[in-house]
Amino acid sequence: MDLVTHLPAELPETGCVRLFHGRGHCFAGLEGVTLDWLAPSLLFTHFCPLSEEQAAQLEGQIAVWWQSVTDRPLSLVWQDRHSRPAQTRCIGQSPPQPHWVEESGLWFELDLLRGQNHGLFLDMASGRDWVRQHSGDKKVLNLFAYTCAFSVFAMAGGAREVVNLDMSKPALGQGKRNHMKNGFDAGVRYLGHDLFKTFGKLRKLGPFDLVVVDPPSFQQGSFIATKDYPRLLRRLAELISPGGEALLCLNAPELDRAYLRQQVADHAPELTFVRQLDNPVTFPESDPDRGLKVFHYRRQDAESRVSQAF
Incomplete structure (x- = not known):
């Protein structure tokens, strides 16, 4: 599962954007995963089952990519939407509380640890x-x-x-x-x-x-x-x-x-x-x-x- 080759070479200027959209079925083998940049945190979501080995591989790829684009501490929220109910855990630093993100010059409150609907x-x-x-x-x-x-x-x-x-x-x-x-x-x-x-x-x-x-x-x-x-x-x-x-x-x-x-x-x-x-x-x-x-x-x-x- 090669996610990292599809990620940008630098963090986007906007603090609120999808970095990878597998659910559109344009990337073979990654159809069930997405990655969002919701500054200062990443949100990885998988809608398909992942083995422990696959999850570890993807987590490692994201960590390596993160180190290549920024020196900030990693804040990665990992959400399993295949489970019922959805399971959410945090890797690295927790998202800020309160967590405000900017889109087109406007600000919105998020709660990435709350569950499947985080606010935007x-x-x-x-x-x-x-x-x-x-x-x-x-x-x-x-x-x-x-x-x-x-x-x-x-x-x-x-x-x-x-x-x-x-x-x-x-x-x-x-x-x-x-x-x-x-x-x-x-x-x-x-x-x-x-x-x-x-x-x-x-x-x-x-x-x-x-x-x-x-x-x-x-x-x-x-x-x-x-x-x-x-x-x-x-x-x-x-x-x-x-x-x-x-x-x-x-x-x-x-x-x-x-x-x-x-x-x-x-x-x-x-x-x-x-x-x-x-x-x-x-x-x-x-x-x-x-x-x-x-x-x-x-x-x-x-x-x-x-x-x-x-």
């Missing part, structure tokens, strides 16, 4: 940058907000107001700390509710100029994409102002790009496809249908719908 999904970096560029003076709704990274980027882009909704109140609490760290104390709401029981409240708070939908693909009791995405889409347009925009995301390898586009066509015909956002180059995929899908849609205004009908 690196594959969504292009989506966050897009939201920053398209939020100026807009009212934004961030569904499945998690730790509210989209909201921080929206506020950085000049959003007038952002509403964050997520069932996890601890995640929203972390999101609030992210906003405060970046100086965004006003104009942000945090709703710890079940989306499907909250549409009435959201309608009263809306309509919104931009809605971000970034759900888990399969989370029992929260969201199962094949069942719940159609439910959401049937009511999504009523939350978006005419001419408003939506960013629809899906990270389920078993569901291809055509699946999501067909669901939107079937259940939210008011939305018009604009384009698919490119994923970060640090997340190569041999089959784009298995990777993260991020689609930009726009709600047609009434005048446009009438003209298309004739």
Whole structure:
């Protein structure tokens, strides 16, 4: 398992980036492993079983590479996602507490030792940058907000107001700390509710100029994409102002790009496809249908719908 030849010759200038993405099936023999740089720590994750010999080999390769690119003490968090529940251990120095990382000039709190979701999904970096560029003076709704990274980027882009909704109140609490760290104390709401029981409240708070939908693909009791995405889409347009925009995301390898586009066509015909956002180059995929899908849609205004009908 030759990981080290795929690693950069020096540490990236940004403190928050994927260094190796094996899950895109572009590197034979390394399909189940990833390595992230979350300064000042590394996060190695394996989604496949590793023998003791394979684990020792990979750990040694990372240590040798680390010594070649920096004289800093090694801080390596090793996460076994093949185990249930995931197992996490630290090699060398522990990550700082609190642990703040920077992405595109903004700061986010992480907890690498907590478990599988540490606070920021690196594959969504292009989506966050897009939201920053398209939020100026807009009212934004961030569904499945998690730790509210989209909201921080929206506020950085000049959003007038952002509403964050997520069932996890601890995640929203972390999101609030992210906003405060970046100086965004006003104009942000945090709703710890079940989306499907909250549409009435959201309608009263809306309509919104931009809605971000970034759900888990399969989370029992929260969201199962094949069942719940159609439910959401049937009511999504009523939350978006005419001419408003939506960013629809899906990270389920078993569901291809055509699946999501067909669901939107079937259940939210008011939305018009604009384009698919490119994923970060640090997340190569041999089959784009298995990777993260991020689609930009726009709600047609009434005048446009009438003209298309004739």
